[in-house]
Amino acid sequence: MAEEVNAAKDTLKIDGVWDLLGAAEKIYVTSGTKILEFNPETADREELLKRVTGRTGNLRAPALRRGDVFYIGYNDEMYETLIKE
Numbered sequence: 353m354a355e356e357v358n359a360a361k362d363t364l365k366i367d368g369v370w371d372l373l374g375a376a377e378k379i380y381v382t383s384g385t386k387i388l389e390f391n392p393e394t395a396d397r398e399e400l401l402k403r404v405t406g407r408t409g410n411l412r413a414p415a416l417r418r419g420d421v422f423y424i425g426y427n428d429e430m431y432e433t434l435i436k437e
Contacts, residue, residue, distance in 0.1 A: 364411040366401055372411070373404065373422055381412075382425030 364372060373379055379390040381403045390400050404424045406412050416423040416434075423430060 365409050366405060369401060369405060369411045370397065373400070375420075376417075376422050377420035379404065379422045379424065380430060382427040382430060385427070387427055387430050 374392050376392050379392060379395075379400065381388045381390065383403065388403060390403070392400065404412055404415075412424050414424075414426055418434070423434065
């Protein structure tokens with residue numbers, strides 16, 4: 353891991369979230385037991401931001417960046433796949 357940021361201390365609000373995620377190749381977001389896949393170039397910005405932010409408007413945790421791909425939220429299946437890669 354090259355960098356770790358404590359989300360409790362360094363929160364990202366809506367504008368900062370889009371600045372961070374807008375140039376990503378792919379974004380995977382957990383929603384219950386589902387894993388949703390977004391391409392920021394073609395995704396509806398409002399829908400994407402709704403999925404990756406919590407009630408307070410901050411980026412949901414955990415948030416992991418691997419290259420140009422982001423993984424937002426927690427799902428055992430998603431992280432098991434990452435470990436195997």
